[in-house]
Amino acid sequence: MKAPRLTDTTLRDGSHAMKHQFTRQQVRDVAQALDKAGVPVLEVTHGDGLAGSSIQYGFSRTNELDLIEEARDAVTKAKIAALLLPGIGTRKELKEAISRGIQVVRIATQCTEADISQQHFGMAKEMGLEAVGFLMMSHMRLPEFLAEQALLMESYGADCVYVVDSAGALLPDGAATRVRALKGVLKVQVGFHAHNNLGLGVGNTLAAVEAGADQVDGTLRGLGAGAGNTATELIAATLDKLGFEHEWDVFALLDAAEFVVAPFMPFQPIPDRDSIAIGYAGVYSTFLLHAKRLGQQYNVDPLEILVELGRRKTVAGQEDWILDVTLELAKQKGSGE
Amino acid sequence: MTSASLNGKVKVAILGSGNIGSDLMFKILREPGHMELTLLSGIEPQSEGLARAQSLGINASYEGIQPILDDPDIRIVFDATSAHAHIHHAKLLRESGRIAIDLTPAARGPYVIPPVNLGAHIDEPNVNLTTCGGQATVPLVYAVSRVTPLPYAEIVSTIASLSAGPGTRQNIDEFTFTTARGLEAIGGAQHGKAIIILNPADPPILMRNTIYALLESEDVDREAIVKSVEEMVSAVRAYVPGYRLKNEPVFEVRDTPEGRRTLVVMLLEVTGAGDFLPSYAGNLDIMTASARQVGEMFANHILSQEVVS
Numbered sequence: 001m002k003a004p005r006l007t008d009t010t011l012r013d014g015s016h017a018m019k020h021q022f023t024r025q026q027v028r029d030v031a032q033a034l035d036k037a038g039v040p041v042l043e044v045t046h047g048d049g050l051a052g053s054s055i056q057y058g059f060s061r062t063n064e065l066d067l068i069e070e071a072r073d074a075v076t077k078a079k080i081a082a083l084l085l086p087g088i089g090t091r092k093e094l095k096e097a098i099s100r101g102i103q104v105v106r107i108a109t110q111c112t113e114a115d116i117s118q119q120h121f122g123m124a125k126e127m128g129l130e131a132v133g134f135l136m137m138s139h140m141r142l143p144e145f146l147a148e149q150a151l152l153m154e155s156y157g158a159d160c161v162y163v164v165d166s167a168g169a170l171l172p173d174g175a176a177t178r179v180r181a182l183k184g185v186l187k188v189q190v191g192f193h194a195h196n197n198l199g200l201g202v203g204n205t206l207a208a209v210e211a212g213a214d215q216v217d218g219t220l221r222g223l224g225a226g227a228g229n230t231a232t233e234l235i236a237a238t239l240d241k242l243g244f245e246h247e248w249d250v251f252a253l254l255d256a257a258e259f260v261v262a263p264f265m266p267f268q269p270i271p272d273r274d275s276i277a278i279g280y281a282g283v284y285s286t287f288l289l290h291a292k293r294l295g296q297q298y299n300v301d302p303l304e305i306l307v308e309l310g311r312r313k314t315v316a317g318q319e320d321w322i323l324d325v326t327l328e329l330a331k332q333k334g335s336g337e
Numbered sequence: 338m339t340s341a342s343l344n345g346k347v348k349v350a351i352l353g354s355g356n357i358g359s360d361l362m363f364k365i366l367r368e369p370g371h372m373e374l375t376l377l378s379g380i381e382p383q384s385e386g387l388a389r390a391q392s393l394g395i396n397a398s399y400e401g402i403q404p405i406l407d408d409p410d411i412r413i414v415f416d417a418t419s420a421h422a423h424i425h426h427a428k429l430l431r432e433s434g435r436i437a438i439d440l441t442p443a444a445r446g447p448y449v450i451p452p453v454n455l456g457a458h459i460d461e462p463n464v465n466l467t468t469c470g471g472q473a474t475v476p477l478v479y480a481v482s483r484v485t486p487l488p489y490a491e492i493v494s495t496i497a498s499l500s501a502g503p504g505t506r507q508n509i510d511e512f513t514f515t516t517a518r519g520l521e522a523i524g525g526a527q528h529g530k531a532i533i534i535l536n537p538a539d540p541p542i543l544m545r546n547t548i549y550a551l552l553e554s555e556d557v558d559r560e561a562i563v564k565s566v567e568e569m570v571s572a573v574r575a576y577v578p579g580y581r582l583k584n585e586p587v588f589e590v591r592d593t594p595e596g597r598r599t600l601v602v603m604l605l606e607v608t609g610a611g612d613f614l615p616s617y618a619g620n621l622d623i624m625t626a627s628a629r630q631v632g633e634m635f636a637n638h639i640l641s642q643e644v645v646s
Contacts, residue, residue, distance in 0.1 A: 054530060055491050055549040059594050087533045090510040112498060112537040116509045140537075313538035320493050320547035324604050327584050 003244035005215045007041040007191075008034050008232045010261060011071060012083050014223035015047035016286045017269055021061040026264055028074045030220065033260045035075035037252035039232065041104055043081040044071045047225065047286060048317065049108065050082055050089035050097055056319050057286070065100045072101030079103040083134070085317060086116045091123045098127055107153075108134030108164065110315045111141050114149040121156035132191065132215075133161040136316040139169040139282055143181030150182045150190075160189035160215055165204065166316055168197030168226055168275075169282040172207035179211040191215035194230045196222055197279025199271045201230035202238060209239070220253070220261040221268065226278045226285025228269030233257045277303045281310030290322045298330040305329060346373040347636035348410045352402060352426060353417035354379030354386030356502075356614055357440060361415055361625040362390060363612035368629070371636040375411060378404055402426050406433055413635055415628055416441060419504065427463055436639075437463040438631050440624055442504075442511055450475045451630045452572040454523050459638050464631060468512050469620035470494035470531060471519035472627045473546045473580070477603050480569035481550040482525030484561050488595075489551040490526035492516065495534045497541035500618035509533060526550075544619030548603040551591075557599050559588055566603065576630040577623050579608030579616070 010030055015022060027044065034042055046052030046064045053060035064082075072080045081104035082097045094105060105124045107117045114135065124131040133153030135146055150161040163178045170178070175192060182190040192208035194201045194217070205216050218232030233253040240250050262268075269275070274292065278285055283306055291309075295302035308325050309318075349365070349372045351358045358377060365374045377390035378398040387397040398404045405411050406429060413436045416423045423443035430437045439445065446463030449455045453476055458464050466472060474492040481487055494516070505512060513531050520529025536542050566586055573580045583604040591600045607619030614621050 051530075054532070055551065055591070055600065056493055056532060056547070061594070086509050087513070087535070090513050092510075092514075110535065110537065113506075113535045115503075116506045116535065118507060119510060313536070315534065315536050315538075317532070317534050318495060318536070320495075320604070321545075323547075323587065323602060324545075324583060327587070327604075 003246035008039045009043040010219040012043040012045045016225035020058045024070045027067045027070045031071040031074040033256035035078040038248040041079045045082045049085040050093035069100045104130040106132040111135040111138050114152040118156045125157040133158040136164045136166045138163045143178045147181040147185045162191035164193040167282045168195030168279040175204040176207040176211040179208045183212040189214035193217040195285045196227040197275045205230045220257040227271040227275035274302050277306045281307045283310045294326040300329045348375045349413040350376040350411045351415045354384040358417040359386045360613040364629045370633040439465040453479045467519045468516045470516045472623045475519045475524045476569045477548045478524030480565045484565045486553045487526045489528045490520045491530040491549040493532045493547045495545040496620045498535045498537040541617040544607040546605040550601040552599040577626045
């Protein structure tokens with residue numbers, strides 16, 4: 001059987017763990033290694049998508065458009081993708097990214113708000129791009145509901161719609177039923193994007209593939225938000241062992257992870273105390289480093305901050321509420337100085 | 338020109354009988370000031386908004402702008418229809434000498450934020466209320482920039498999904514552009530950035546805004562900034578009672594691409610008055626409350642001119 005299409009997002013989701021400090025050289029090296037190893041799509045953008053460089057999410061060290069161009073120049077076969085979150089990025093940045101060489105755009109909304117993406121899908125299709133829909137924080141809604149939102153994206157022109165487990169909160173059955181629900185109604189492809197907060201990155205991705213996912217995501221060494229993503233080299237190796245037909249080179253991916261990415265990683269994302277709390281409480285994985293920083297600054301346990309953010313049903317992109325919750329918890333503790 | 342009114346009031350009308358028009362109607366009826374609301378006009382004969390207006394003793398029409406054009410005593414017209422419709426209305430209202438207060442994104446006249454720049458546009462025939470995020474955040478950006486140079490301001494508006502109508506959803510980029518422009522042109526930031534997030538939590542969240550002001554240097558007069566911000570919050574609260582900062586402004590020193598800078602963070606919450614729309618919809622309330630305030634200031638201006646002449 002044919003393997004699902006693999007999209008590597010080391011240079012986008014990995015941007016969170018790198019605090020958006022990727023250099024041109026790192027991007028060139030990673031892109032080259034992935035291209036050589038036969039990965040067909042590489043995503044390169046600020047972690048929060050085009051125009052994500054901000055006080056809210058962290059400033060990019062290098063302009064993401066320059067990084068996109070760097071990646072495009074480094075590859076021979078792979079397509080370069082960019083992420084776009086309507087509400088943060090706009091068609092203006094999408095147009096710029098297209099002029100710098102992206103061939104795929106992944107358009108992400110909170111899984112209840114697909115109808116804010118119509119103008120962006122419209123432009124992507126008009127300009128001849130492949131357009132992928134991203135339903136973020138998919139654990140927050142039931143499969144049938146997600147299927148309706150996916151249908152909206154399909155009607156706007158999506159070539160594929162992803163179930164995105166932004167919080168790493170899904171269990172294998174939850175991943176599979178959601179993918180199956182989308183497969184049941186869409187004419188276009190279905191994808192799955194995992195986070196490893198509960199240690200289920202590979203497990204959930206395999207469950208999604210078994211349920212029919214046509215596309216899956218990974219990052220080398222799992223470099224990404226929270227406890228990181230499904231490791232590209234791991235999912236590549238396991239799908240190979242399962243007997244799927246594919247065009248990637250497992251050993252080349254192991255080398256890329258070990259010798260290209262690991263040396264510049266500031267830390268190895270793993271399901272540690274605070275990351276597990278993210279998956280358990282169902283909050284956006286990118287909150288991790290912000291909660292750690294503010295917890296330290298205001299002497300509040302990051303775990304408490306993350307659990308409270310889950311209780312308040314925060315969604316993708318609400319990093320500003322981390323300060324709000326931290327200040328409230330600090331006041332309650334009487335430790336605010 | 339006809340006299341404003343015998344009873345020292347200026348006649349006003351609302352175009353658009355949807356949720357925004359209805360909430361504005363309730364606000365003006367509750368606190369008319371120097372305005373007399375004489376008409377609510379829509380285009381749907383079966384509109385609930387029109388029925389509501391009638392039950393409150395306000396003339397209601399489904400003939401759109403025509404009854405306004407037919408009544409020369411109406412001097413101020415609030416337009417709560419759509420950008421598309423307002424482009425048509427703006428021309429007719431201007432030709433017939435009426436003042437248009439535009440709540441749509443059409444922007445045929447200058448953007449106004451009542452406590453910041455309305456005074457400069459009080460003789461304009463058409464003013465626009467920019468966006469809900471702009472009404473909420475531009476005053477606080479201005480409060481900082483009037484104290485110290487402000488190279489960069491960034492705002493995040495988070496609103497309840499239920500309070501975001503199809504107009505906002507289909508044009509979310511325009512929210513971003515218009516609000517960012519407002520931060521620069523009216524707020525006084527050299528560069529502005531706006532982010533909007535829809536949150537579907539149930540029960541719905543109150544409208545929240547975070548304002549980040551990145552100052553030129555590390556060395557700033559924090560007390561003067563806090564005082565200026567507090568004064569501005571009071572000024573807005575005078576017409577938007579549910580406008581409040583959750584905390585005193587927070588000062589941090591951050592590393593930025595331009596070096597170490599002082600960052601001021603303001604966490605703002607806007608609770609709606611619940612006149613017609615639910616109180617969580619602070620984003621809609623601040624639009625109708627600002628519109629009423631702009632209307633009142635125009636009405637005062639008209640009356641003062643007539644006394645002089």
